[in-house]
Amino acid sequence: MLWVMRKPKWIASERTERIGRFHLDGKAGDIYPLLCPVREYEWLPGWSCTMAYAVSGAAEKDAVFHTVEAFGKKAVWTLITFQPDLLVEYLIVSGRNAVVRLSISLAENTKSGTDVTWRMLFTTTSFLGKEMVGHAFSEERFHRMMERREAELGHFLKTGTMIGE
Numbered sequence: 001m002l003w004v005m006r007k008p009k010w011i012a013s014e015r016t017e018r019i020g021r022f023h024l025d026g027k028a029g030d031i032y033p034l035l036c037p038v039r040e041y042e043w044l045p046g047w048s049c050t051m052a053y054a055v056s057g058a059a060e061k062d063a064v065f066h067t068v069e070a071f072g073k074k075a076v077w078t079l080i081t082f083q084p085d086l087l088v089e090y091l092i093v094s095g096r097n098a099v100v101r102l103s104i105s106l107a108e109n110t111k112s113g114t115d116v117t118w119r120m121l122f123t124t125t126s127f128l129g130k131e132m133v134g135h136a137f138s139e140e141r142f143h144r145m146m147e148r149r150e151a152e153l154g155h156f157l158k159t160g161t162m163i164g165e
Contacts, residue, residue, distance in 0.1 A: 013124050016133055020118040020146030026157040028085040028106040028114045034153065035088045035104055037065045037077070043156035045164060049077075059088065069094055097129030098122055116153075118146060 024031055033039055036059030040047045054063035061082040069075045073095040081089035085106060092100040103119040122137060124130045135141075155163040 011125065014122075014130055014133075015124075016122045016137065018120045018122075018137055018139070018142040020142065020149075022116050022118075022146060022150040023109070023113055024116060024150070024154055024157060025113045028108050030157060031106055031114055031116070031153065032085045032088065033059075034156065035059065037063075043152055043162055045152065045162060052076075073097070094129070094132075097126045098124050098133060116150075118149065 034043055037049045037051065038058045040049075049065045049067045051057075052064040052066060054060055054065075059079055059082065061079060063079040064076065066074050066076045075092050075094040078091045079088065080091045080101075081087055081103070087103065087105045089104075090100075090102045092102060094100065100123075101119075101121040103117075103121075105117045105119075107115045107117075109115055120137065120142070122133045124133055152163050155161070
């Protein structure tokens with residue numbers, strides 16, 4: 001039998017990483033549960049998702065849900081790392097355009113509160129994906145999003161209500 005060496009087709013993908021850091025006045029044990037697609041309805045304005053799979057009905061390893069992103073495209077999220085009070089990671093497949101690894105780590109500060117590191121690793125899989133990441137997640141827009149997340153989570157931890165209510 002003659003073996004034919006086949007090779008994969010490659011596309012010109014790009015990888016972009018954005019990292020934001022902020023501090024919250026609260027314990028990691030109070031913040032971590034809020035990083036759940038179900039609990040985000042309590043503190044994140046405009047949040048909407050459709051749960052597809054979660055035995056507990058909330059964030060858990062291998063939970064799956066989807067959101068509607070720009071241009072009406074569906075993004076499918078899978079919770080891939082679930083380390084309570086330390087780290088939550090989602091793998092997000094945004095149609096045929098991009099794959100995103102969202103990692104949110106928490107580190108309680110011995111003086112007060114919790115330090116949050118919000119990391120997004122984008123891998124584009126199409127020209128449209130490159131345009132979306134370059135525009136929607138430019139350094140400036142990502143920085144503004146981090147400021148909003150800090151304000152939204154901080155407000156909720158302080159008041160128990162969504163910002164603007």
